[in-house]
Amino acid sequence: MNIRSAIVAFTAAAALAGCDFRSSDRSAAPPARPEVGVVTLHPRNVAISSELPGRVVASLVAEVRPQVGGIIQKRLFREGGEVAEGAPLYQIDPAPYRAAHDSAVAALRKAEATAPSAQAKVDRYQGLIKKNAVSAQDLEEAVAALAQARADVATAQANVASAKINLDYTTIKAPIGGRADKSSLTQGALVTAGQADTLTTIRTLDPIYVDLARSSAAMLDLRRAIDEGRVELPGRAVEVRLKLENGWVYPITGRLEFTEAKVSQTTGTVTLRATFPNPSHLLLPGMYVRAIVEEGVAPGGFLVPQRAVARNVKGEATALALGEDDKIEERVLTIGKAVGNNWLVTAGLGDGDRVVVEGLQLVRAGQQARGVEVVIDDASGELREREPTTAKIKAKG
The missing domain is CATH 2.40.420.20 (conserved putative lor/sdh protein from methanococcus maripaludis s2 fold)
Known part of the structure; x- marks a missing residue:
């Protein structure tokens, strides 16, 4: 009896344990959704838009060289400063050119003095030939002398103008307005007309250009997207923004001016040029930038x-x-x-x-x-x- 009672008790306990396990399994909640x-x-x-690499380029560049020879007497501008168009930059010794101008003026006066006499002689001969007082040959010679006198006057006038130009060239003036570089020569230096070495260089910095490089493949992709209607061209001027070398965004927006009609054979890129206002001269020629160019709207x-x-x-x-x-x-x-x-x-x-x-x-x-x-x-x-x-x-x- 004791053994049988133990077996019954064990079986009942196992059955109860199985019931508890199944009951717990049925009551478990489903996992929550993440x-x-x-x-x-x-x-x-x-x-x-596209981000393109580019270089800053001055809108105007003038290399200043002398157009007459001589000794530089003065430098008339501040190196690295702003100069206005037509402002004097250097003064070359004008003495020999002033003397040449005075001589040309004297020759003109001499030629002008002979012209009235030749004119009067022609007028007189034209009256006398009607009376057969002079020969036709005499009249022809008088007319020729008058033409020669007038030609001498014209030549003298041209010589005076040339001498005046050379005299004016002794004051070297700024051909454009902008910022001047340092001077390559000092007072007392000898210069010659049209020499290879520049005296200084002037660059216009406002407005300023940015030349951008874009691959021809990207240009073709954009053209295809436009043709397929995936991109619409903006109805206004294309705006351009700049990122400078230090990551700073240039605060003034520029505009795209043109795209060159050729592809570089060495780089496979097309050059685009944008114009930017540069009132504070923050952008300098040669500076590397990245430009964000608006291409259109998708x-x-x-x-x-x-x-x-x-x-x-x-x-x-x-x-x-x-x-x-x-x-x-x-x-x-x-x-x-x-x-x-x-x-x-x-x-x-x-x-x-x-x-x-x-x-x-x-x-x-x-x-x-x-x-x-x-x-x-x-x-x-x-x-x-x-x-x-x-x-x-x-x-x-």
Whole structure:
């Protein structure tokens, strides 16, 4: 009896234990759906721009050289300072050129003195020939003498003008306005007309040019996008913004002037020129910059945060979207240019789609999840919750 009672007690205890296990299994709650941050997409017109390398170029450059020879008496400008167009820069010894001018003026007066006498002789002979008082040959010789006198006057006038030009050239003036470089010669130096060495260089810095380089392949892609209607040209002048070498953005917007009609055979690039106001002379020739050029507008485009886009094993761009039944779907995307911290998506997503931007490591395709609307800062690409009081999204890993 004792053995049988023990067996019965053991069997009853086992049955009760099995009942408790099954009861506990049935009462276990289903696992909670993971919470992910989503952004709802809507089509909009997206401004398309490109960032191109460039160099700053002076809008006008003049290399100053003497046009007459002589000894430099004075330098009349401040090195590195601003000079106005026509301002005197150097003074060359004018004495020999003033003497040449005075001599030319005297020769002109001499020629002008003989012209009236020759004219009077012609007038007199024309009256006498009617009376047969002089021969026709005498009249012809008088007319020829008058023509010679007039030619002598014209020659003397030209000599005076030439001498005056050379005398004026002894004062070397600024051909353009701008900033002058240092002087290569000092007072007392001998210069010659048209010498190879420049005296100084003047550069106009306001406005100033920026020459940009763009690949011919990118130009063809843009042309194709315009032809297919994916990009619309702006109806105004193309605006250009600059990033300087230190990362600072130049505060004044410029405009695109022209695109060269040739491709460099060595670099395969096309040169574009932009003009910028430069009142403070912050931009200097030779400075390296990067220009943001507006190319057009992509109508009805979708901007997807870059943090939401990944690559699959095929190398395709993909994103996770939350469907109507709260199931995660993997979408294969066709992406275009980067716009800030977003990708411009041209296919794979539609109006109202909810793209997962936070908690991507918590879910996979086909799994149900609970979406929380969030906002992505376009400038930094960082996530900001639309309602700070909602539960925070916890990303593991």
